[in-house]
Amino acid sequence: MIQGTVLCINLLIIKGVVKIKAKLMTGFALLIIILFSLTTFIACAERSFEITDYQAQVKILENGDIQVSEIFEYDFDGDFNGIIRTIGIKGSDGFKYFKASEYFPEDKELEYTQSLNADMVTYKIYDKSSNERKLFLLEYQLRNVITLYNDTAEFYWKFFDESNTSPIGHVKIEVELPAAEVSAEELKVFGHGPLDGKVSIQEDGKIVYEVFRLSSGEMVEARILFPNSMIPDSSKIINQNKFAEIMKEELGWAKKAD
Known part of the structure; x- marks a missing residue:
């Protein structure tokens, strides 16, 4: 009887050890999974x-529409499934x-x-990307962007607004008018954005607006007055005269920017 009792006690102890080991193994496996998940998340x-x-x-x-071709240069560090572009209309x-x-x-x-x-x-x-440099081309046409007044035509457009969360190293916008020949009195160009932005009129008549560092939350906006003809x-x-009012506003x- 004593031997049997001892045997039963030993069996109970062994079962307890097995249960403890099983719990330890389960806990260890769970810890590994948690650590792996955290590593993956990080x-x-x-x-x-x-x-x-x-x-x-x-x-x-x-007809007052604009055709736009945009090229974005991205430098990816890690794995990405694509890009996002938000455009105000x-x-x-x-x-x-x-x-x-x-x-x-x-090219696809x-x-x-x-x-x-x-x-x-x-x-x-x-477009899947991983640790690489890529260029993306976006092409689109927007209807009835140009406003026609009695004394001028107005192109007034935001390319990026305050909701933009991604800084951009360099921004260059070229605008081509329907006709290249226009007098300086009739063509007025304004850029709204970072104070170091530069606006110029090229020999071929194109207007160039350039910003060398666009921070997140900064806007880039162009305003051009040109002959309504x-x-x-x-x-x-x-049906309004608007040229003088716009010039006064600009x-x-x-003056406030200075």
């Missing part, structure tokens, strides 16, 4: 990207078309989805 959280350059070519059409009649492509290193059209929030259209453009097919007509802003 690795994902540490990924980053930089927009090093933005180039835009804008062509003003005779206030002051226009919306998009006629939109096309997204990878411009470098490959990309799929995208779009969503509308008030006057902002957000495009999610899908260049937009003979425009339907966005306001000069007032320039």
Whole structure:
């Protein structure tokens, strides 16, 4: 009886040890999973990207639409599924078309989805990237952007607004008018954005607006006055004289900036 009792006690102890070992193994496995998950999360959280350059070519059409070609240069550190571009459409009649492509290193059209929030259209453009440099080409046309007054035509457009969260190393915007020949009295160009931005009129008649460092939350906006005779097919007509009022407004802003 004593031997049997001892045997039973030993068996109970062995079972207890087995249970303890099983619990320890389960706990250890759970700890490994947690540590692995944390490591994976940290690795994902540490990924980053930089927009090093933005180039835009804008062509003003005779009907008041604008055709835009944008090239974004991205430097990816980590794995990404694509990029996001948000474009304001206030002051226009919306998009006629939109096309997204990878411009470098490959040349291919990309799929995208779009969503509308008030006057902002957000495009999610899908293209897997990992630790590499890429160029993306966005092409689109916006309807009725140019406003036709009695004494001038006005192009007034934001390329980036205060909601932009990504700094950009260099911004260059070229605007092409429907006709190259225009007098200095009729052509007025203004850039709104960082104070070190530069606006110039080239020999070929193109207007260039350049910013050498755009911080997040800063806007880039161009305003151009030119002869309304260049937009003979425009339907966005306001029966007012506006040239003097706009010039007064711009000069007032320039004084405040100084």
